[in-house]
Amino acid sequence: MTSATPIDQGREWLSPTRAWRLTECPASVGPTTYATAKGTTQDVNTGTLAHRVLKRWIAVEGYRAQDPRQTLASAVNEHVAELGGRLPAGWALARARLLARGTALAALLGARSPDEVISEQEMIDPELRLRGTPDLVLLGPEVVLIDLKTQTFTKDDVPDWVKFQLTIYAYLVELTYGLRPDRVEVFSLNRGPIPVTVTDEKIKDALLQVASARASSRHDAKPAEVVCYFCRRRLECQPHWDAATKWPDADCVEGTLRRIEEATTGAVAVLIQTKDGDVWVSGVPGELITGGPGDHARLVRLGRSRTNESGLTGRRWGHNSAAHIATPM
Numbered sequence: 658m659t660s661a662t663p664i665d666q667g668r669e670w671l672s673p674t675r676a677w678r679l680t681e682c683p684a685s686v687g688p689t690t691y692a693t694a695k696g697t698t699q700d701v702n703t704g705t706l707a708h709r710v711l712k713r714w715i716a717v718e719g720y721r722a723q724d725p726r727q728t729l730a731s732a733v734n735e736h737v738a739e740l741g742g743r744l745p746a747g748w749a750l751a752r753a754r755l756l757a758r759g760t761a762l763a764a765l766l767g768a769r770s771p772d773e774v775i776s777e778q779e780m781i782d783p784e785l786r787l788r789g790t791p792d793l794v795l796l797g798p799e800v801v802l803i804d805l806k807t808q809t810f811t812k813d814d815v816p817d818w819v820k821f822q823l824t825i826y827a828y829l830v831e832l833t834y835g836l837r838p839d840r841v842e843v844f845s846l847n848r849g850p851i852p853v854t855v856t857d858e859k860i861k862d863a864l865l866q867v868a869s870a871r872a873s874s875r876h877d878a879k880p881a882e883v884v885c886y887f888c889r890r891r892l893e894c895q896p897h898w899d900a901a902t903k904w905p906d907a908d909c910v911e912g913t914l915r916r917i918e919e920a921t922t923g924a925v926a927v928l929i930q931t932k933d934g935d936v937w938v939s940g941v942p943g944e945l946i947t948g949g950p951g952d953h954a955r956l957v958r959l960g961r962s963r964t965n966e967s968g969l970t971g972r973r974w975g976h977n978s979a980a981h982i983a984t985p986m
């Protein structure tokens with residue numbers, strides 16, 4: 658077992674993802690004062706749906722069936738039926754990939770008994786205040802840690818933040834079961850298993866990075882697109898907004914609300930006057946637009962949309978989008 662570096666017990670609990678973000682930007686764990694408007698939709702996204710399907714397939718031991726692909730298809734159909742047709746964007750492709758990978762997933766799980774297949778169980782380190790919920794931990798003769806990823810990978814390697822995440826997970830698995838995973842893999846729906854090397858040194862280094870970041874000044878904001886993306890302080894973090902103006906294809910918009918146009922769906926399109934010109938944002942849940950023209954608006958995690966007939970740049974609201982709208986003082 659790797660010896661842990663002692664840290665301040667008064668600091669907050671970190672998931673592997675937040676721990677990584679903290680190492681990249683110490684300000685990311687600071688207090689949040691903005692109430693974030695996210696919309697009331699209960700729709701699931703593609704990643705969540707794929708994880709739910711996998712969890713059910715494992716719970717019913719579908720991987721041990723004679724035809725695991727068939728049982729996986731049944732788990733898919735059950736979840737789809739529960740959603741009543743409200744399927745997330747991109748689900749058709751994810752579904753096809755999930756089913757195509759069913760046999761490989763079943764082979765990975767092998768003939769393990771249910772108590773050797775740990776699916777989405779939280780593991781914690783109370784001393785270091787780290788906690789995480791790996792997608793799959795397989796016990797038995799070979800201990801395997803698996804993280805399911807639904808996004809498209811363009812090469813047989815994963816981003817550094819994913820490696821960091823899995824390194825912390827491997828540490829938590831060892832702490833929980835007394836067994837270091839023999840194999841650590843990302844199971845990518847488009848590429849299949851992608852091995853990640855986790856060593857004693859890498860775990861020690863990751864824990865040191867977290868401890869060092871915890872000790873850093875909370876005022877030390879280091880904005881970067883991949884780091885800021887899911888940061889809960891993003892809407893209020895001024896360094897982020899200052900930096901985002903220079904990002905070539907920033908997924909966020911800040912400016913003055915000029916117009917609000919209602920659609921028959923209950924969603925609205927809002928016209929935001931930014932420093933670089935006017936931008937339409939479409940598909941915003943109507944209940945989020947509590948203010949009116951002249952208010953200050955910040956919206957993040959927006960998708961792209963085509964430039965409209967008037968030549969105005971467009972953005973569209975997505976599942977992970979969030980907004981903050983306030984009347985200037």
Ligand code: SF4
Pocket residue numbers: 678682683684685686878879880881884885888889890891892894896897
């Ligand atoms: S939004 Fe970006 S720069 Fe600001 S605290 Fe979060 S990660 Fe750091």
